[in-house]
Amino acid sequence: MSAPLPERMRPRNLDDFIGQKKLVGPNGALRRAITNNLVPSLILWGPSGVGKTTLALLIAETTKRVFYPLSAINSGVKELREVLSRPSGLFSPIVFIDEIHRYNKSQQDALLGAVEKGQITLIGATTENPSFEINSALLSRCQVYILEGLGKDELIQMLHQAVEKDEILKTKTIQFESYDALLRLSGGDGRKLLNLLELVANAHFQESPIVITDEMVTEVAQQNLARYDKSGEQHYDIASAFIKSMRGSDPNAALYWMARMIKAGEDPEFIARRMLILASEDIGNANPTAVIMANACLQAVKAIGYPECRIVLGQVVVYLATSPKSNASYLAIDEALALAEKTAHLPVPLHLRNAPTKLMKEIGYGKNYQYAHDFEGNFTPLDFLPDELKGTKLYQPGQNARENEIRKQLQKWWGEWYGY
Numbered sequence: 001m002s003a004p005l006p007e008r009m010r011p012r013n014l015d016d017f018i019g020q021k022k023l024v025g026p027n028g029a030l031r032r033a034i035t036n037n038l039v040p041s042l043i044l045w046g047p048s049g050v051g052k053t054t055l056a057l058l059i060a061e062t063t064k065r066v067f068y069p070l071s072a073i074n075s076g077v078k079e080l081r082e083v084l085s086r087p088s089g090l091f092s093p094i095v096f097i098d099e100i101h102r103y104n105k106s107q108q109d110a111l112l113g114a115v116e117k118g119q120i121t122l123i124g125a126t127t128e129n130p131s132f133e134i135n136s137a138l139l140s141r142c143q144v145y146i147l148e149g150l151g152k153d154e155l156i157q158m159l160h161q162a163v164e165k166d167e168i169l170k171t172k173t174i175q176f177e178s179y180d181a182l183l184r185l186s187g188g189d190g191r192k193l194l195n196l197l198e199l200v201a202n203a204h205f206q207e208s209p210i211v212i213t214d215e216m217v218t219e220v221a222q223q224n225l226a227r228y229d230k231s232g233e234q235h236y237d238i239a240s241a242f243i244k245s246m247r248g249s250d251p252n253a254a255l256y257w258m259a260r261m262i263k264a265g266e267d268p269e270f271i272a273r274r275m276l277i278l279a280s281e282d283i284g285n286a287n288p289t290a291v292i293m294a295n296a297c298l299q300a301v302k303a304i305g306y307p308e309c310r311i312v313l314g315q316v317v318v319y320l321a322t323s324p325k326s327n328a329s330y331l332a333i334d335e336a337l338a339l340a341e342k343t344a345h346l347p348v349p350l351h352l353r354n355a356p357t358k359l360m361k362e363i364g365y366g367k368n369y370q371y372a373h374d375f376e377g378n379f380t381p382l383d384f385l386p387d388e389l390k391g392t393k394l395y396q397p398g399q400n401a402r403e404n405e406i407r408k409q410l411q412k413w414w415g416e417w418y419g420y
Helices: 029-035 052-063 077-084 103-118 152-165 179-186 188-202 216-224 234-248 251-263 269-288 291-303 309-321 329-343 358-362 401-418
Strands: 042-045 069-070 094-098 121-126 143-146 174-176 210-214
Touching: 029 052, 042 052, 042 309, 052 069, 052 121, 069 077, 094 152, 094 309, 103 121, 103 216, 152 179, 152 188, 174 251, 174 269, 188 216, 210 216, 210 401, 234 251, 234 269, 234 309, 251 309, 269 309, 269 401, 291 309
Parallel strands: 042 121, 042 143, 069 094, 094 121, 174 210
Antiparallel strands: none
């Protein structure tokens, strides 16, 4: 039985690697380090199917290093110590840890000494933000490289490379009437794209030529991708259904989709982190306690683990789903970021600047600033924006009981200034 298409098409050198031009293109920083055999311990952070494992293999192959692959799902301190005890040779061996974010603190700590002494070159792969998932001590000893999702042109290049060079597919004439369904269903995941291409080609292998249509791809995908796959589309589809059920205030559906994820072996911390994001993005100040509850849930999940944490997850999912909803703060910060990008040249008004020196005071720093606590109600109207942005309203309270109270207070304070 032949290996799956993604494995058969795995690049054998950096020139065949598709995507990540900023890192491994002709002038890429990581490529220079690889070429000069000066590869530091590093973390590859990016979505599924963009080449993290492939890149680790290519680093080992190009630098002629011994390569020890581990998965954080089924390895622990015992396996780590066994690898660390092996002889290293002239250059430190590469220890590749897939899904390194799944290692707990003690497992990550077991790597510290070996990384610090140069006993190994660590390459960790993760889909999660290393700032949150990797111990600060270990993270400080590693260079983080961010891998981007594959673009349309890169995915199409991958398809053509497969039908032209793969030992099996090149025996048939394969044409593409459309790429839309392949690209849409793969979601930027190169591994998933090639798996789907192989499924479609195998289903129509007796045809000559094989003309791949959107209808053909959709039909095959529905037949073969019905199960939840933590590294594939179902992972993101079910997570999306989970979030949208809470946003839509349906606790029953939210519980169901969460249960689907739990039964499939999803990391409970992944679920809790998504709940924390939703608490701020979709509930916000309509119920400020929601983000506190969600954060407490995340900490509880980390503290007690599965299966007991399912109880906390269930409680907080119901709480979030039944909370009043508002995305007003979420919209406000995005609008503020867009405005800041356009107006970063505007100076801070003089009356808002600190005046730690005599010269600064003499030229007007801090002049006419009014200390709010010196006034009745701890408030006095004052311009806090640059003159060019005076009266710009970024936050519009949502239509709910809590933010209606906020709106009344803003009207009292700033009604004439911002039009509340």
